[in-house]
Amino acid sequence: MLKKERQEFILREINLHNRVLTSDLCEVINVSEDTIRRDLSELAESGDIIKVHGGALSKSFHVSFQTNGVYSHDNKKMIAQKAVTLIRDGMFILTTGGTTILELAKALPQHLRATFFTGSLPAAMEYIHHPNIEVIFIGDRISKNSKITVGGDAITKIKQINADICFLGINAIDAEHGLTDNDWDVVQVKKAMIQSSKKVVALTIAEKINTQQKLKIGDLDLLDIMITELDPGEKIFEAYKAKGVEIL
Amino acid sequence: MLKKERQEFILREINLHNRVLTSDLCEVINVSEDTIRRDLSELAESGDIIKVHGGALSKSFHVSFQTNGVYSHDNKKMIAQKAVTLIRDGMFILTTGGTTILELAKALPQHLRATFFTGSLPAAMEYIHHPNIEVIFIGDRISKNSKITVGGDAITKIKQINADICFLGINAIDAEHGLTDNDWDVVQVKKAMIQSSKKVVALTIAEKINTQQKLKIGDLDLLDIMITELDPGEKIFEAYKAKGVEIL
DNA sequence: GGGGTTGGTGAACGTTTTTGCAGGAATTTT
DNA sequence: AAAATTCCTGCAAAAACGTTCACCAACCCC
Numbered sequence: 122m123l124k125k126e127r128q129e130f131i132l133r134e135i136n137l138h139n140r141v142l143t144s145d146l147c148e149v150i151n152v153s154e155d156t157i158r159r160d161l162s163e164l165a166e167s168g169d170i171i172k173v174h175g176g177a178l179s180k181s182f183h184v185s186f187q188t189n190g191v192y193s194h195d196n197k198k199m200i201a202q203k204a205v206t207l208i209r210d211g212m213f214i215l216t217t218g219g220t221t222i223l224e225l226a227k228a229l230p231q232h233l234r235a236t237f238f239t240g241s242l243p244a245a246m247e248y249i250h251h252p253n254i255e256v257i258f259i260g261d262r263i264s265k266n267s268k269i270t271v272g273g274d275a276i277t278k279i280k281q282i283n284a285d286i287c288f289l290g291i292n293a294i295d296a297e298h299g300l301t302d303n304d305w306d307v308v309q310v311k312k313a314m315i316q317s318s319k320k321v322v323a324l325t326i327a328e329k330i331n332t333q334q335k336l337k338i339g340d341l342d343l344l345d346i347m348i349t350e351l352d353p354g355e356k357i358f359e360a361y362k363a364k365g366v367e368i369l
Numbered sequence: 370m371l372k373k374e375r376q377e378f379i380l381r382e383i384n385l386h387n388r389v390l391t392s393d394l395c396e397v398i399n400v401s402e403d404t405i406r407r408d409l410s411e412l413a414e415s416g417d418i419i420k421v422h423g424g425a426l427s428k429s430f431h432v433s434f435q436t437n438g439v440y441s442h443d444n445k446k447m448i449a450q451k452a453v454t455l456i457r458d459g460m461f462i463l464t465t466g467g468t469t470i471l472e473l474a475k476a477l478p479q480h481l482r483a484t485f486f487t488g489s490l491p492a493a494m495e496y497i498h499h500p501n502i503e504v505i506f507i508g509d510r511i512s513k514n515s516k517i518t519v520g521g522d523a524i525t526k527i528k529q530i531n532a533d534i535c536f537l538g539i540n541a542i543d544a545e546h547g548l549t550d551n552d553w554d555v556v557q558v559k560k561a562m563i564q565s566s567k568k569v570v571a572l573t574i575a576e577k578i579n580t581q582q583k584l585k586i587g588d589l590d591l592l593d594i595m596i597t598e599l600d601p602g603e604k605i606f607e608a609y610k611a612k613g614v615e616i617l
Numbered sequence: 618g619g620g621g622t623t624g625g626t627g628a629a630c631g632t633t634t635t636t637g638c639a640g641g642a643a644t645t646t647t
Numbered sequence: 648a649a650a651a652t653t654c655c656t657g658c659a660a661a662a663a664c665g666t667t668c669a670c671c672a673a674c675c676c677c
Contacts, residue, residue: 124635125421126388136440137577138540138551139467140514143653153637158654174644175653178514181439181468242497242506246490249513258518260488260508260526265497270506278508372625391663401627406664422634422663 122150128160135170135179142176196326196350197221201228203348203369204288204324210234212285215314217307218244218269219290221324229254238282240270240310264306271306279313287318291325293332294347296360300338308336315343322346330357341366370398376408383418383427390424444574444598445469449476451596451617452536452572458482460533463562465555466492466517467538469572477502486530488518488558512554519554527561535566539573541580542595544608548586556584563591570594578605589614 122130127150134141147157165172171180191197201224208214211234216222218241226247237248240259248256261275289311293301300323302308315321315338327349341364351357353368362368370378375398383389395405413420419428439445449472456462459482464470466489474495485496488507496504509523537559540550548571550556563569563586575597589612599605601616610616 123388123390123421123423123426125419125426133576137580138582140551154653155638155655156636159636179440240508242490242494245511246494246516249490249511249516256511256513258490258506258508258511260506260518260523263493263497263504263506265504268494268497270508275508402663403628403665404626407626410665 122152124160127152127156128164131157131160131177132164132169135177136181139179140176144175146176191220191223193326193328194224197224198228199350200324200326200348201225204322205229207286207320207322207346207369208233208235212236213282214238215279215282215284215287215318216244217241217288217290217311217314218267221326222288222290223247225288225324226251238279238284240275240279242268264304267304267307269307269310271310276309276313279310279317282317284314284318286320286322287314289314289321289323291323291329291338293329293334294323294325294341295331295333296341296364298333298337299340300344301334302336302338303334305336308338311338315339320345322348324348327351327357370400372408375400375404376412379405379408379425380412380417383425384429387427387429388424389426393424439468439471441574441576442472445472446476447598448572448574448596449473452570453477455534455568455570455594455617456481456483460484461530462486463527463530463532463535463566464492465489465536465538465559465562466515467540467572469574470536470538471495473536473572486527486532488523488527490516512552515552515555517555517558519558524557524561527558527565530565532562532566534568534570535562537562537569537571539571539577539586541577541582542571542573542589543579543581544589544612546581546585547588548592549582550584550586551582553584556586559586563587568593570596572596575599575605 130150131141131146143154143157143161147154161170161172161177164170165177169180171178197220200221204225205228213236216237216239222241222244226244229251231252233251234253236255236257238257238259239245242263245256245258248254259270259275259278261270261272264271291300292303302311321344323344330349341361344366346367346369347361348369358368378398379389379394391402391405391409395402409418409420409425412418413425417428419426445468448469452473453476461484464485464487470489470492474492477499479500481499482501484503484505486505486507487493490511493504493506496502507518507523507526509518509520512519539548542548550559569592571592578597589609592614594615594617595609596617606616
């Protein structure tokens with residue numbers, strides 16, 4: 122069998138079944154594993170497939186989100202950088218959705234070995250790109266606005282979790298009125314997440330500080346840490362520090 | 370044998386068998402390898418064949434694969450069109466993941482009012498774009514390969530559902546060996562989905578017909594309808610019809 | 618007809634490609 | 648932590664390749 126033929130065959134096999142094992146291929150085609158490996162490397166090189174330990178995957182699935190163009194993108198990236206420093210290997214982590222959380226997902230180091238719980242479709246899509254992260258999705262009805270799961274089932278599931286840390290992408294925060302949001306279902310979910318976590322971290326761009334919305338998630342004393350793109354020493358944070366919130 | 374004659378012969382041989390070896394040709398035509406090589410070079414030069422190390426391939430065989438990033442994209446679109454005709458307003462619908470299902474999701478009419486249950490992240494992302502569709506996500510651990518939820522929790526949830534119809538994007542189907550797949554977790558989920566649906570529909574491109582993989586989902590009698598891009602009258606379907614599968 | 622030209626072919630020889638194998642490193646699984 | 652896979656690197660042998668040259672036959676021109 123010609124090399125080109127063989128590679129076409131492999132490509133077909135992958136596109137057909139989404140993944141192949143090196144060992145299977147070398148058995149079917151009857152060549153050494155090294156040859157298959159070399160073929161896979163070449164195909165991966167030219168971008169037709171994705172090579173993984175033991176075989177290869179179809180590329181058609183692996184599409185990442187384009188977050189360029191997101192509002193205040195650079196600031197959110199900076200927030201994500203700070204947030205990452207709170208994460209340790211082996212942690213159980215709860216997260217909401219939102220563009221800031223998406224940046225956090227992208228900023229996770231490759232070697233990090235942790236378990237993420239989330240009800241956000243975009244966030245989950247991002248988490249699964251990381252090789253050592255386990256992703257548990259919280260199921261239920263999906264809210265089209267926020268692209269996260271909401272509903273009683275989701276909340277029940279969240280309450281069964283006992284997470285080390287919870288990252289909230291928040292909509293509005295105010296020293297006096299605490300955390301607020303504008304979607305009743307989402308508020309319920311966030312409340313549950315806060316309850317189920319040892320430590321609660323709010324991620325927000327500075328713009329949202331001292332704003333409020335119609336529905337209350339909870340007071341500031343629920344919050345352990347707040348992360349923004351600003352320097353923690355800024356004057357704007359004084360009221361929050363006074364209420365026991367650590368600023369990062 | 371004249372040069373022209375020889376080249377015509379080679380061309381015919383290639384179009385017949387899709388491939389040809391230099392060594393074979395020189396034996397059959399009884400000229401030196403160098404001559405064959407020169408012929409192949411000329412034919413390749415004028416664009417009639419594709420020359421590779423050791424021989425040559427037919428040009429039609431190498432039909433460019435990736436058209437839209439998704440393998441066999443047009444065929445999958447056609448399959449989706451057929452599948453949509455099975456859906457009625459108010460239905461409860463279970464679906465797996467896979468690129469074919471993604472096409473189905475894209476092909477859903479705007480006015481359709483139905484409830485979709487799925488454990489596939491990409492599929493869910495697609496469903497939520499439709500204004501009148503309710504999406505229920507089945508939660509649990511997310512398999513990175515297939516981007517669908519797998520695990521006991523997911524299966525328990527699926528078993529609680531009583532869907533009108535289930536669309537399976539399948540990996541391999543064979544008249545004798547039935548439905549097969551290559552991921553244990555995914556097999557469990559598909560089994561559960563089949564159990565929980567009144568009607569089971571398999572979507573697959575014709576290429577996957579009469580192929581099999583390592584793990585069995587179930588026999589053909591679990592299947593009500595199979596949809597491919599081919600005409601239902603094709604001979605290839607006879608074995609499936611004989612087993613009671615309706616072809617669309 | 619002789620000599621030169623042209624196109625096709627085969628042979629020689631060095632180069633490149635392909636492949637399998639050995640070992641040790643890296644990774645996954647138990 | 649140990650065992651088992653899988654991967655990578657370098658190496659060597661075989662196959663295929665390209666280049667060059669020689670040869671031959673046909674053809675052309677004078």
